[in-house]
Amino acid sequence: MGHITRRTAVKSTTVLGLAGFTGGLLAAPAAAEETAPDAEDTARPTSLNGWELVERTNHISTVWTRPVPGTECSIDVCTGDVEAVLVHVIRRFHYEVDELRKGDVIGWRAPSEVKKTLTESNQASGTAVQIRPGFYPAGSKGGFFSPQLMVIRDILAELDGVVRWGGDDSRPDESLFSIDVKPADARLTAVVEKIRVWKDTPGKGAGTPVDVRASGRRKAAKALESRQRGTAA
Template identity: 55%
Template sequence: MTEAPSRRTVLRRFSAVLVGAAVGSQVLSLPAAAAGRGPDPGKLRESVRAAREREKRVRSGVPSKNGWEMEKVADDHGSVYSRPVPGVPVEDVRMRMAEVETLLVHVISRFHYEIDSLRPGDVTGWREPGSVRRALAESNLASGTAVRIRPGSYPPGVRGGFYPMEELVIRDILAECEGVVRWGGDDRVPDESLFSVDVPPGDPRLTAVARKIGGWNHTPGKGSGVLVDTLQPRRRQAAQRLAARQA
């Protein structure tokens, strides 16, 4: 004869059945809840459409002379934005962000501290693709990979705008940038106000030099604003080798 279960045992089993039923109902409802939290197809299509419209508005599909794509607008979901030049009293300069920005800001800063003090209006950056000549280095402005420093003082087609000691500083800046930046004064048709990135997108030299300069910016006694002896033999030799290579 089987012994009848105690009242406590019956209550325990009944509670277990109730808990199991509750958990099961929650599990069965998960797919429906998950489906309710998923992306709305209409909103997803709208997001894709908006992204394509932004890309069409920004990208030109045409490279500048140095191989970077020219952008049709600045400060509008592309790669070119108005960027500050710390310590230099000029307006924000429209240029390609990240590594390109690091190099161009370094050039502007050293010019300001070692050649001549810059003022608002002295530096210009990005220009619309239709306003530059694609075959010339000035097209690099449209890709955000170049700046002009005092273009009114150093007009295109004219050489000799800098004193010899000023040109020594320019050569030293270029040597610091290890050939990743080119001066328009070395072009067949000179443009002495123009400084451009001189390597294509993805070139590892750009990353290496930007990392070096970025490290200087966080190290006391290094970087722009710290006066250097451009006549020091090692620096002069590096500058002369690079000038011969970029000529």
């Protein structure tokens, strides 16, 4: 057995002490990482349709300025699936309801500019647009002729209720069209896939004439109208 000097014993004791002290320091962050944050700490404010509010656009954001092909318009909109759907709505409106010009469509609005209890709050998450709000002011009805209204109902029906028209709300806003499902809803994904197929298929999609008076399309439109009126905000 080797001889242990006083110096060796002191050195060994110091190393062990430091090891224990260091272990204590490392243990605290590990324990903190395992502590789940409270739901209140992680919850973020959302618009009426359940999408997260956005304070700024075009800067570390989900909302960016996007063109609407075939029109002079561009909109601030939640990119991806929401963009695909709302752009489709605007294009059909442009081709079949009334021609749109630059500035006719308003997308995102700051959270401070909308009423959080109304459907217009969806604009603050980039998931709604107003088409010619000056022509169809909030609170009034009857802004569209019957053939135009038939097209609007057809647009909503072909999108399987993923979009809601503000004209059906208890306080109507006939200029407003908004996403009516929450994030990650399978219906949104399915509708976007349909739009993509239409874009790649000659004779399909926005800009292609459709018979909105066809019995099947009218039946679907009326059924959706009844459902969405029944859930008026």
